[in-house]
Amino acid sequence: MxxxxxxxxxxxxxxxxxxxxxxxxxxxxxxxxxxxxxxxxxxxxxxxxxxxxxxxxxxxxxxxDAPIRGVTLSHNVEGPEAVRAAVERAVAAGGTVLKEPQEAAFGGYHAHVADPNGLVWEIAHNPAWSVQPDGTVRLGLIG
CATH class of the missing domain: 3.10.180.10 (2,3-Dihydroxybiphenyl 1,2-Dioxygenase, domain 1)
Structure with a gap:
């Protein structure tokens, strides 16, 4: 496959x-x-x-019964202010903050928000993450 x-x-x-x-x-x-x-x-x-x-x-x-367990979707943004803005918009749309915007263990900045059904989104800024023109993802740790 x-x-x-x-x-x-x-x-x-x-x-x-x-x-x-x-x-x-x-x-x-x-x-x-x-x-x-x-x-x-x-x-x-x-x-x-x-x-x-x-x-x-x-x-x-x-x-x-087919519940969701152990899933996090991630959305990467350009900086800490964009993380905060995305969290505010998600909350205004019915989301629940699980982790307030803060420095992340990977060296960037992130937050976690659940949608109205509990699906968890990580909204993150990771300067070591990028997508190349051919679609290839580069992922690294900061520091």
Whole structure:
């Protein structure tokens, strides 16, 4: 299998709250929105985030319950002020701050915010992270 991910799809207990958070609060444009079932957002070069109604998600998997556990999505920004601004916008859209903006162990600056369904986002500034013109990610530690 080719080393690539095309979709990140998460079970979502409240699809309407998730839609409002991402579309109305963060200003993202849905790629496809199927009310009562799933909403997709393109989040990168060839990468789509899917938020799937929890009951429909479990049906699709053929299981009774499919909770989210141990997942963090990350969004990198240009500096500490941009981290603070993104956290403020996420909170205004119904998010909950789990970790206030602060210096990070990796040497940058970051915060953690949960969306209305508990999906955790790390909003970070890491000067050692970059994306090359060909899409290759360079990731390092600062210091």
């Amino acid at each position: 080719e080393q690539r991910t095309d979709f990140l799809t998460f079970s979502t207990a409240d699809l309407d709250a998730a839609r409002a958070f991402y579309r109305d609060g963060l200003g993202w444009t849905p790629l496809l929105d199927v009310p009562g079932e799933i909403v997709f957002f393109q989040v990168g070069h060839g990468l789509v985030l899917g938020l799937f109604d929890a009951e429909k998600f479990a049906e699709d998997l053929g299981v009774r």
